[in-house]
Amino acid sequence: MKQYDAVVIGAGAAGLFCAAQLGQGGKSVLVLDNGKKIGRKILMSGGGFCNFTNLEVGSNHYLSQNRHFVKSALSRYTNWDFISLVVSYGITYHEKELGQLFCDEGAQQIVEMLETECEKGGVEILLRQAVGNIQKNAKFFEIQTACEQFQTENLVIATGGLSMPALGASPFGYKIAEQFGISVIPPRASLVPFTWKESDKVFSNLSGVSLPITASTRHKSFSNQMLFTHRGLSGPAILQISNYWEMGDMVEIDLLPNENLIDVLQELRQSSPKLQLKTVLSRYLPKKLVELWLAQKMLNDQVIAQLSNADLQYLEQLIHRWQFLPNGTEGYRTAEVTKGGVDTDFISSKTMEAKNVQGLYFIGEVLDVTGWLGGYNFQWAWSSAFACAEGILNKR
Known part of the structure; x- marks a missing residue:
């Protein structure tokens, strides 16, 4: 059974960014995804040009049962932090309206940037990996796919919501939450x-x-x-x-x-x-x-x-x-995001770790956090992923 410091399930915006931070921080990291390629929703976003953040980002741009939940993560990894990363890769961008920032040449640039960031951290990415069973013993999570088993102390769920099922969306993240006694706010299609x-x-x-x-x-x-x-x-x-x-x-x-x-x-x-x-x-x-x-x-x-x-x-x-x-x-077929999700009352706003299950983390859209249209949901992906990685890296 292969062992990693962290296993991230979901190769979308939040999952890839979190994995990159962990890898570059010295952790051995595995990313699992059931799709054929990484960042599928990123590629579709913003008409193919990816509205990757907004010039004005605050907690007032988000909906959640706990409206204060987003504040910590958004303040510790800001829109300007992500913009700096984009600029460092020579990616040019423009403001369309209302502070919305889009890539000049296409969303593929963001996916390639995230892939390179993962490579810098030695992150291993396995695609077409449907996760069947997850169990936890005293110390480790054991993750079973169709043909392999993995072990980790830190399991990050970054599987998104139910929007755009054609891109592989599923209730997987919600089922994992419920398996470990974490409530889920009933999801529904939003930005629809x-x-x-x-x-x-x-x-x-x-x-x-x-x-x-x-x-x-x-x-x-x-x-x-x-x-x-x-x-x-x-x-x-x-x-x-x-x-x-x-x-x-x-x-x-x-x-x-x-x-x-x-x-x-x-x-x-x-x-x-x-x-x-x-x-x-x-x-x-x-x-x-x-x-x-x-x-x-x-x-x-x-x-x-x-x-x-x-x-x-x-x-x-x-x-x-x-x-x-x-x-x-x-409905979900055309919805940009899912409203509802993993109840943030069960999650640390500082580290994204489940309060009742040590080593289990939820980031991005799978959580009960829904941003406005205009790059806010991507910013939540970056910010929550960074908070999670920081939490794992700072563990004693």
Whole structure:
């Protein structure tokens, strides 16, 4: 039976980064993954350009049952620390919007950087290794794959959540947690598009139409682009608000967040009463959206002069306070992350070690930590991995 100082299960962002830190710190490290290649989710992220962190990172950008849990790790390995590593490899990057940093040449650069970092530490990586059984005796964890057995004092679970099952996502990490008496907050798809109710499917005719909006639910609001799709609503603003949405919640959408429609229409009612309502609204909103919506409300041929004050109030609510009730979400298939996961009450925020099982660690998305859209989930991967490695390296 081969023995290592640490075994990391999961060759994604958190697992590779943790393994590299441990290896370079002098530990013998094995990484196991059931996939054909390392960093599969990294390669898919950010449209293939990997939104690897954000210029502004704070605990307020994360959701968890314990909102203070992320603070320690984020403060000890910051976004600037990872940016420095990226720069040291000559990887050029750009800010897209809202502090989001992307590789100029592609996500493969981040994967290659992590692979090189692992090589520097002498990390052994074994792929296509489905872990079957894990047991713990007084000192060691014993890990059984289809054809080999491994032994370690430090077992790191970096298997991610349930999002993007096509890339090999599974509940493995949650099952290990439960095996060792650690609770799991029920997982669900997050940073995910909404789907139409039957009564709203007429809007699928607007597929491809995009516009800036403000979406709100549960006292949280996000302003960014929204995209109509065949299945429902997507785009950055919708993905962000999905983090806070619960089934049955209404989402309020302001389709014209930078204008006051009432003021515009009242002024035009005086100055240009013969203007068609459709013409006016098309100055501010996509024409296809205006035509569909006004046809639905039988206002398509109205001129401004015909609008009563009640009509103005109705239009104001329609445009600025559209009450959208999602049928649900597109689920894990298209979700960027998983909300919920290993309960952080059972985990040390300083080292990521299970409080009740010495030598067992959980890092990255497998934990009940969900970041906003925009590089925050990758930063959590780097920060939690570093905290874990530091904890193992500092063990007496």
